[in-house]
Amino acid sequence: MIRATDDNEYYELLSPTSLPKASGFLWNEKMMIHMNCRGYAVAQFMQPEPAKYSYAPNLEAKTFMQPEQPYYAHHPGRFVYVKDEENGKVFSAPYEPVRTLPDKYTFAVGKNNIVWKIENDGIGIEMSLSLPKEDAMELWRVKVTNLSQTKRKISIYPYFTIGYMSWMNQSGEYKQELQGIVASAITPYQKYQDYAKIKLLKDKTFLLADQEPFAWEVNQEAFEGEGGITSPSSIQNEVLSKGESRYESPVAVLQYRLEMEPGEEQAYRFIFGPAKDETEIAQIRQSLFVDRNANGEDGFVQAEREYAEYIKEGRGCIEIKTPDADLDNFVNHWLPRQMYYHGQTNRLTTDPQTRNYLQDNMGMSYIKPQMARAAFLTALSQQNASGAMPDGIILHEAAELKYINQVPHTDHCVWLPICLSTYLDETNDYSILDEKVPFADGEEVASVFEHINRAMDWLMGARDARGLNFIDQGDWCDPMNMVGYKGKGVSGWLTMASAYAFIIWADICGKSEQLETSKKFRLAADETNVVINKYLWDGEWYARGITDDNVVFGISTDKEGRIFINPQGWALLCGAADPVKQKKLMQAVEEQLETPYGVEKLAPAYTAMREDVGRVTQKFPGTAENGAVYNHAAAFYIYALYQVGEQDDAYRLLRKMLPGPDAADILRRGQLPVFIPNYYRGAYRQYPNTAGRSSHLFNTGTVPWVYRCLIDGLFGLKGNEAGIQVHPQLPSEWQEVTVKRTFRGAELHIDIKRESGVEKTEVYLNGNLIEDGIIKDLTAGAEYSVLVKIPSLNA
Numbered sequence: 123m124i125r126a127t128d129d130n131e132y133y134e135l136l137s138p139t140s141l142p143k144a145s146g147f148l149w150n151e152k153m154m155i156h157m158n159c160r161g162y163a164v165a166q167f168m169q170p171e172p173a174k175y176s177y178a179p180n181l182e183a184k185t186f187m188q189p190e191q192p193y194y195a196h197h198p199g200r201f202v203y204v205k206d207e208e209n210g211k212v213f214s215a216p217y218e219p220v221r222t223l224p225d226k227y228t229f230a231v232g233k234n235n236i237v238w239k240i241e242n243d244g245i246g247i248e249m250s251l252s253l254p255k256e257d258a259m260e261l262w263r264v265k266v267t268n269l270s271q272t273k274r275k276i277s278i279y280p281y282f283t284i285g286y287m288s289w290m291n292q293s294g295e296y297k298q299e300l301q302g303i304v305a306s307a308i309t310p311y312q313k314y315q316d317y318a319k320i321k322l323l324k325d326k327t328f329l330l331a332d333q334e335p336f337a338w339e340v341n342q343e344a345f346e347g348e349g350g351i352t353s354p355s356s357i358q359n360e361v362l363s364k365g366e367s368r369y370e371s372p373v374a375v376l377q378y379r380l381e382m383e384p385g386e387e388q389a390y391r392f393i394f395g396p397a398k399d400e401t402e403i404a405q406i407r408q409s410l411f412v413d414r415n416a417n418g419e420d421g422f423v424q425a426e427r428e429y430a431e432y433i434k435e436g437r438g439c440i441e442i443k444t445p446d447a448d449l450d451n452f453v454n455h456w457l458p459r460q461m462y463y464h465g466q467t468n469r470l471t472t473d474p475q476t477r478n479y480l481q482d483n484m485g486m487s488y489i490k491p492q493m494a495r496a497a498f499l500t501a502l503s504q505q506n507a508s509g510a511m512p513d514g515i516i517l518h519e520a521a522e523l524k525y526i527n528q529v530p531h532t533d534h535c536v537w538l539p540i541c542l543s544t545y546l547d548e549t550n551d552y553s554i555l556d557e558k559v560p561f562a563d564g565e566e567v568a569s570v571f572e573h574i575n576r577a578m579d580w581l582m583g584a585r586d587a588r589g590l591n592f593i594d595q596g597d598w599c600d601p602m603n604m605v606g607y608k609g610k611g612v613s614g615w616l617t618m619a620s621a622y623a624f625i626i627w628a629d630i631c632g633k634s635e636q637l638e639t640s641k642k643f644r645l646a647a648d649e650t651n652v653v654i655n656k657y658l659w660d661g662e663w664y665a666r667g668i669t670d671d672n673v674v675f676g677i678s679t680d681k682e683g684r685i686f687i688n689p690q691g692w693a694l695l696c697g698a699a700d701p702v703k704q705k706k707l708m709q710a711v712e713e714q715l716e717t718p719y720g721v722e723k724l725a726p727a728y729t730a731m732r733e734d735v736g737r738v739t740q741k742f743p744g745t746a747e748n749g750a751v752y753n754h755a756a757a758f759y760i761y762a763l764y765q766v767g768e769q770d771d772a773y774r775l776l777r778k779m780l781p782g783p784d785a786a787d788i789l790r791r792g793q794l795p796v797f798i799p800n801y802y803r804g805a806y807r808q809y810p811n812t813a814g815r816s817s818h819l820f821n822t823g824t825v826p827w828v829y830r831c832l833i834d835g836l837f838g839l840k841g842n843e844a845g846i847q848v849h850p851q852l853p854s855e856w857q858e859v860t861v862k863r864t865f866r867g868a869e870l871h872i873d874i875k876r877e878s879g880v881e882k883t884e885v886y887l888n889g890n891l892i893e894d895g896i897i898k899d900l901t902a903g904a905e906y907s908v909l910v911k912i913p914s915l916n917a
């Protein structure tokens with residue numbers, strides 16, 4: 123059903139119906155496209171706010187990308203209808219809208235392109251999508267092959283949806299001079315003040331062809347006729363009617379008529395995207411289809427190549443070989459790619475949530491540390507002198523704080539030291555602490571060190587008389603918006619996260635000779651942990667918080683939302699849980715939250731609104747924050763398990779983040795293992811039938827944490843001031859792994875194996891035992907060979 127290609131370049135799906143929502147995504151500096159196996163697409167580009175050029179059939183509310191996107195017949199998509207001119211039979215590639223089951227079908231998701239190969243009735247259709255590196259446009263190739271023994275007369279109809287562009291003004295027509303279709307619209311608006319922005323928008327959608335079509339249609343209704351989208355009336359005619367759209371929904375359909383000898387191939391290329399005006403479209407045509415470089419390549423070919431190079435820049439810093447080939451493939455290729463996407467594009471928003479911006483750049487520390495560095499400085503330059511971090515980091519002068527960033531959350535400060543520590547581990551660039559950065563309010567400029575001190579002080583100040591952190595209208599959990607909106611409710615998780623942030627910051631201060639400050643925050647962490655145990659320990663696990671009305675929740679007497687994952691994991695991280703409590707809470711998690719698809723965020727999922735907890739309780743039970751296997755939260759927990767040395771539990775849960783390896787699991791998740799989704803359905807004990815289903819949402823803070831689980835935990839190759847501290851935590855069933863670790867310019871070839879007689883980890887560098895297990899004095903450009911012996915379990 124699914125398989126990785128031999129070179130691991132693609133993941134292939136061999137049926138259009140077994141995982142109907144299986145998908146891949148491509149992105150560049152200005153756009154992203156989420157393409158599913160049946161031809162449906164969700165694409166958006168930045169101008170600077172996210173916008174569409176291939177629209178739904180009615181106006182969509184603008185919000186973040188939706189989980190478990192429903193696809194429907196008229197959903198935006200890219201297809202090719204194929205008609206046999208001799209018998210009138212029609213099918214479509216890749217599968218929608220005609221839905222004829224092809225004789226052969228492959229959907230191959232690659233790193234820099236997405237490819238389909240379809241065979242139907244002796245006709246082969248190969249479609250591929252790539253992007254240029256910078257610009258918002260899709261680069262399509264369509265190849266038609268006559269696979270039969272006889273001469274064939276066919277028509278192909280590349281069909282690109284444009285959809286309902288605007289209720290104010292929309293139209294479209296074929297332009298001879300451009301050899302393509304241009305649809306035009308005015309983005310709807312009502313305030314005259316908006317006109318200045320509206321007039322600059324790319325309100326045209328174009329489809330350019332490298333070969334002159336035989337005919338075309340630009341009017342959606344005329345194209346479909348009474349036959350509808352599955353069997354458009356107009357393609358029953360010999361020639362499309364060359365229609366236009368005048369305040370009618372436009373569509374971009376071209377017709378090519380072909381007479382093909384047996385074995386003959388025909389290749390076409392198309393460019394689809396948004397533009398400001400026809401001049402711009404003409405320039406695109408000129409530079410991609412006409413102009414050639416010294417090697418005779420046109421811009422289209424060059425753009426595809428540049429894009430492949432761009433995607434390759436997103437390499438991670440480990441390459442692994444373990445007993446689990448699927449894991450290797452994911453970790454070596456897809457995981458860094460997903461992390462790079464986040465770090466490079468900030469999820470295509472102009473005002474990323476502060477915690478997302480910081481965590482996405484935590485991931486960038488492994489790929490392009492200079493970018494992570496710059497991002498940390500940008501974030502700090504938007505901090506208030508009080509130490510408070512804002513909701514949302516503005517990345518574009520024209521950006522506005524939208525949606526969730528208008529809701530006050532109290533957790534943003536904790537992410538500063540946590541994310542910075544990864545950057546420091548990777549780079550040892552402590553000079554960042556001396557960097558001078560302004561505050562958002564007032565004239566004051568201060569060092570990064572001072573900025574983070576103030577953030578930590580702010581966390582210490584934003585507490586009630588008991589010493590618990592106020593939650594206001596949310597913490598990490600966005601929709602937990604009514605625990606503390608009256609100003610009294612507190613977050614158990616945030617109190618723990620603050621303690622953990624103090625510890626991390628105290629460590630960083632200790633290493634940069636800020637000993638007094640280090641002591642201060644270590645003490646603060648200890649005191650916080652006392653408070654945590656006094657007010658939040660429920661006997662078998664930790665509570666999630668205490669509401670405005672002083673009701674403790676996330677405890678054994680709650681029928682719903684009885685246990686939450688975050689306070690358990692973070693109590694391990696911040697050291698609040700002593701060994702007895704550790705054991706108890708891990709057991710509670712295993713019994714109440716673990717499922718075959720990972721650990722749930724809370725259980726039992728809420729089935730009705732709890733007005734003293736908020737919106738999270740209104741989400742459908744088992745989706746998103748209401749008890750899904752919310753991978754971001756699961757990753758925190760796994761990270762914590764590694765921190766306390768629970769390597770088998772940690773690995774078991776880590777592996778559950780990926781679909782597979784068995785077919786039943788893949789069917790259940792419905793997703794290719796080319797990204798980790800933000801959640802898999804939970805509420806396993808309430809709704810077992812839907813449990814495990816992927817959200818298909820590839821925007822998630824999960825990925826840098828998974829990477830940290832691998833580097834700091836599983837393979838134990840974390841950086842420090844001196845070099846790399848080697849401390850692997852392999853699951854019991856693994857005997858040997860090899861890792862290539864790139865680190866500060868050096869390359870280490872590390873072989874980790876179990877060996878009988880070995881009592882504790884032994885690290886050998888070029889054959890010599892290293893007493894403290896820290897590989898030091900690494901030189902950029904040099905290669906090292908490291909042998910790590912770990913105890914054998916059957917000794």
Ligand code: CEZ
Nearest residue numbers: 186475477478598599600601746747800821
């Ligand atoms: O957004 C994520 C946020 O991007 O939810 C996480 C949060 O930590 C991330 O910063 C947990 O709440 O508002 C909502 O109800 C949404 O569900 C968002 O909380 C959620 C979406 O998944 C965005 O993709």
